[in-house]
Amino acid sequence: MSNNYYNELWHLTQHEIELLSISDYERQNQDVEATVSAFAAMNIDSDLAAGDAKDIMQASTYEFYVRYICLANKLEDVYDKIVQPQKRQLIRSLLDACLGRVIELKHDLVNIDVMEFSYNDRVIESLKLTPHDTELRIPRYFLRERRKDIEQRKQTMHEIQIKLGWLEENPTIEKLTDLEAIQLIQRHERARQGRLRAHFMKEIRILKEKSKNEEKDKNRTESSLIAAMKIQKMWRGHTARRTTRRRKLDEMILIGMVPPATSELKERQEKMDQLEKVYEHRYVKQEAYQEKLLARTELIREEIKNRHGPIMTEDIADDIRGWIKDCYDKTGKLPDIPSEDQGGSLHIFSRPGTESEVSRSSARSSKESRKTKEKTKSPARSGDLNVNENQAETEGANLQPAPSNCILDIKTEIERFNEIWRDKDESGNVAQGPYEDMIYAEKYEEIELEFRRLVDEAMRQELDLLQTAVGKKSKKSNKKARRSGKKGKKKKEKDLTPDRTTESLYEELVTNGIIRQYPEIHLSEYLGDKATTARNGMNPSPGDIRQILVEYCVLPLGSEQIHNSCPLIRSILLTGPKGSGKKALLHAICTEVGAVLFDITPANIVGKYPGKSGLIMLIHLLLKVSRLLQPSVIYMGDAERPFMKKVPKTDRTDPKRLKKDLPKLIKNIAAEDRVLFVGISNLPWEADQKLLQQTFNRFIYIPRPDYGALSHAWTTMINEYSGGLSNLDCSVMAKISDGYTIGSVNACLKEVLSCKRRLQLRSRPLTHAELINTLSTRDPVYREEEEAFESWWSKTPLGRRYQRLLELEEEARLEEQFQAAKQNNDKKNN
Numbered sequence: 057m058s059n060n061y062y063n064e065l066w067h068l069t070q071h072e073i074e075l076l077s078i079s080d081y082e083r084q085n086q087d088v089e090a091t092v093s094a095f096a097a098m099n100i101d102s103d104l105a106a107g108d109a110k111d112i113m114q115a116s117t118y119e120f121y122v123r124y125i126c127l128a129n130k131l132e133d134v135y136d137k138i139v140q141p142q143k144r145q146l147i148r149s150l151l152d153a154c155l156g157r158v159i160e161l162k163h164d165l166v167n168i169d170v171m172e173f174s175y176n177d178r179v180i181e182s183l184k185l186t187p188h189d190t191e192l193r194i195p196r197y198f199l200r201e202r203r204k205d206i207e208q209r210k211q212t213m214h215e216i217q218i219k220l221g222w223l224e225e226n227p228t229i230e231k232l233t234d235l236e237a238i239q240l241i242q243r244h245e246r247a248r249q250g251r252l253r254a255h256f257m258k259e260i261r262i263l264k265e266k267s268k269n270e271e272k273d274k275n276r277t278e279s280s281l282i283a284a285m286k287i288q289k290m291w292r293g294h295t296a297r298r299t300t301r302r303r304k305l306d307e308m309i310l311i312g313m314v315p316p317a318t319s320e321l322k323e324r325q326e327k328m329d330q331l332e333k334v335y336e337h338r339y340v341k342q343e344a345y346q347e348k349l350l351a352r353t354e355l356i357r358e359e360i361k362n363r364h365g366p367i368m369t370e371d372i373a374d375d376i377r378g379w380i381k382d383c384y385d386k387t388g389k390l391p392d393i394p395s396e397d398q399g400g401s402l403h404i405f406s407r408p409g410t411e412s413e414v415s416r417s418s419a420r421s422s423k424e425s426r427k428t429k430e431k432t433k434s435p436a437r438s439g440d441l442n443v444n445e446n447q448a449e450t451e452g453a454n455l456q457p458a459p460s461n462c463i464l465d466i467k468t469e470i471e472r473f474n475e476i477w478r479d480k481d482e483s484g485n486v487a488q489g490p491y492e493d494m495i496y497a498e499k500y501e502e503i504e505l506e507f508r509r510l511v512d513e514a515m516r517q518e519l520d521l522l523q524t525a526v527g528k529k530s531k532k533s534n535k536k537a538r539r540s541g542k543k544g545k546k547k548k549e550k551d552l553t554p555d556r557t558t559e560s561l562y563e564e565l566v567t568n569g570i571i572r573q574y575p576e577i578h579l580s581e582y583l584g585d586k587a588t589t590a591r592n593g594m595n596p597s598p599g600d601i602r603q604i605l606v607e608y609c610v611l612p613l614g615s616e617q618i619h620n621s622c623p624l625i626r627s628i629l630l631t632g633p634k635g636s637g638k639k640a641l642l643h644a645i646c647t648e649v650g651a652v653l654f655d656i657t658p659a660n661i662v663g664k665y666p667g668k669s670g671l672i673m674l675i676h677l678l679l680k681v682s683r684l685l686q687p688s689v690i691y692m693g694d695a696e697r698p699f700m701k702k703v704p705k706t707d708r709t710d711p712k713r714l715k716k717d718l719p720k721l722i723k724n725i726a727a728e729d730r731v732l733f734v735g736i737s738n739l740p741w742e743a744d745q746k747l748l749q750q751t752f753n754r755f756i757y758i759p760r761p762d763y764g765a766l767s768h769a770w771t772t773m774i775n776e777y778s779g780g781l782s783n784l785d786c787s788v789m790a791k792i793s794d795g796y797t798i799g800s801v802n803a804c805l806k807e808v809l810s811c812k813r814r815l816q817l818r819s820r821p822l823t824h825a826e827l828i829n830t831l832s833t834r835d836p837v838y839r840e841e842e843e844a845f846e847s848w849w850s851k852t853p854l855g856r857r858y859q860r861l862l863e864l865e866e867e868a869r870l871e872e873q874f875q876a877a878k879q880n881n882d883k884k885n886n
């Protein structure tokens with residue numbers, strides 16, 4: 057696809073985002089009643105208009121949420137392919153802002169629905185989308201732009217493992233001598249002949265037994281006519297069955313239930329490979345242009361400094377001196393130049409009403425205006441549900457949308473686009489290389505600011521001298537500066553390892569097994585579709601789990617801009633029965649952002665960093681190294697164990713070691729650090745719930761899969777394991793395996809479809825019985841276990857709020873019934 061195509065797609069998407077953000081901004085500034093009446097008016101014929109305030113707010117928020125997702129997905133595609141480096145900067149910021157807005161809206165939906173998962177089929181239908189379209193795509197730039205870093209880290213890990221003797225350096229493949237090779241072939245040949253001989257002997261024995269039986273049934277088969285008829289009958293039956301089978305297969309291929317034949321697949325694969333090559337070419341171009349942009353920027357910077365620096369300095373100094381003189385003439389006092397925090401001398405000339413303000417405000421770079429906006433941003437929202445829990449528990453759902461940081465960012469980027477790109481004539485830049493005039497303009501302003509800062513400093517000193525000369529030197533400003541300096545100083549954590557390098561700390565943690573490698577799994581490999589309706593408030597489909605982990609974990613870890621603008625989640629607990637894919641999801645989170653994984657599972661830290669001082673050092677290392685190597689994930693398996701009331705005597709891992717320090721560790725993850733604490737538990741109810749809730753911001757329960765998820769898993773996995781050689785009816789398997797997790801399905805297939813069995817698949821097709829026999833040796837998720845999870849979940853902060861909401865709704869319904877009955881009675885009495 058051409059540059060033009062992506063350009064047009066970009067312009068179109070920008071326009072759609074602009075329209076959406078305007079309505080979003082209006083809605084954000086309305087109160088709930090106004091939104092409800094506006095939405096009801098817009099959906100005048102729909103059932104939506106008839107719903108109560110909660111339903112309408114949910115539908116309205118959900119609509120914005122879904123529309124932002126679709127636009128973010130489009131923009132992600134544009135960013136991935138577009139090559140012009142200056143456009144890419146803008147698209148990246150806008151993409152991050154849109155993704156941040158999706159997360160903000162998600163948090164609003166959680167507050168409205170009082171569930172982690174939100175659904176609204178009617179909205180999806182009215183937008184003419186499928187559930188698949190509403191799935192948020194993880195930006196590919198998370199990994200692509202950090203590829204070198206990630207590879208470097210893997211290489212370091214590999215080297216450390218070799219140094220420790222865990223891996224072999226250049227593992228040598230043993231070479232066979234001719235004699236050894238001949239002996240090996242002979243051994244295998246003799247074995248083959250032996251197997252063949254045994255096979256013949258078996259057949260001879262069977263034939264002998266048969267001939268004995270045949271003699272007995274001689275009378276029945278003597279007629280050759282009957283024999284011919286029998287053969288005919290069998291043959292016809294066989295051919296008819298074969299034709300029907302083929303027809304069925306063709307039909308299945310047509311409707312996409314079975315993958316097409318290998319020749320077709322090959323053709324499709326070739327086309328895909330071609331497309332991949334085109335994309336690869338684009339990526340190479342992107343990198344080359346980016347490098348060119350950086351190189352040119354550096355050169356232009358130097359050029360501006362050398363050519364315009366002295367004049368710029370003089371002009372600024374003259375302006376300031378003129379201003380000082382004006383002030384002195386008017387007031388008889390020497391003025392103070394505003395401090396750097398207040399904007400320095402720029403602040404003087406940009407005061408509303410001053411002459412220079414008009415000219416300067418137009419010259420001010422968009423970057424600077426962005427910075428100003430950042431300062432005026434609304435306060436950060438909290439992603440921790442425990443914070444306002446008491447208030448929310450009494451109220452049930454919270455309908456008012458929280459203030460948004462991302463709408464401002466979206467607005468800034470849209471303004472920038474309209475100002476620079478919307479009507480830009482690009483006919484002179486077909487190759488889409490960097491625009492030098494834009495670099496020049498941007499750098500000119502940047503350097504002007506730099507010089508202004510230096511001149512301000514010099515002028516302050518000049519003013520000091522003047523004041524001393526006049527004899528009116530005041531120490532006020534110094535005092536102020538000192539005071540403000542003290543105030544801004546944050547209490548700093550004590551660094552226990554000040555003279556250690558990051559590499560040596562990394563090596564220490566790898567050596568101790570705290571930082572470890574993880575299998576590379578992508579979230580898309582977690583099988584299952586999205587659900588369209590809520591089931592009991594806590595029964596999401598695998599697609600919903602994928603999406604929520606993208607929103608809560610992957611996006612904030614992957615991008616600094618998203619992390620800083622959306623609600624902060626420091627810790628998350630994944631719970632669910634064995635084999636529900638908790639560890640797979642943890643590894644997928646790490647893989648998608650190329651994070652470093654710190655494993656502090658109680659069993660993994662036994663005997664490491666012993667004693668109280670050791671524990672302090674461990675916590676310090678975790679915080680320091682995870683911050684240095686961010687994005688990082690700190691993982692704890694069996695997360696209920698540190699908070700168990702009674703530890704079994706057989707447990708020698710001393711799980712309570714971290715009990716007191718865990719909540720502190722999480723609190724000490726700074727708001728700006730892309731570090732996430734992930735706990736995994738099969739038995740969350742065994743922990744002290746108060747401590748568990750102090751430690752984790754969010755709780756995600758992964759239930760056993762439903763029919764749809766199982767059917768999808770069976771079809772995909774059988775296809776994968778058998779290499780497309782099995783036509784087993786998977787819906788039957790999905791029905792039979794109801795109650796089992798996808799982990800059990802996976803393990804069962806691994807066991808049945810061994811290497812030998814896979815080789816036999818052509819001659820001996822896979823049967824249901826084989827799978828069922830193996831599956832039945834495993835434990836399903838029992839009803840009691842499921843009930844334990846449900847009852848535990850109802851005690852989590854969100855679970856409690858959900859119960860309260862149900863109670864409130866029930867009370868309202870009863871009240872309505874009571875009022876209706878009362879009115880009926882009154883009518884009857886009258």
Ligand SMILES: Nc1ncnc2c1ncn2[C@@H]1O[C@H](COP(=O)(O)OP(=O)(O)OP(=O)(O)O)[C@@H](O)[C@H]1O
Pocket residue numbers: 581582583584598632633634635636637638639640641738769798799800802
């Ligand atoms: N929805 C799914 N799609 C694809 N694979 C899955 C899915 N759910 C589980 N699996 C697979 O099942 C296997 C077991 O999963 P995993 O070990 O992550 O489960 P778990 O919940 O951590 O189990 P346990 O609690 O026993 O440690 C893995 O190979 C994983 O890839």
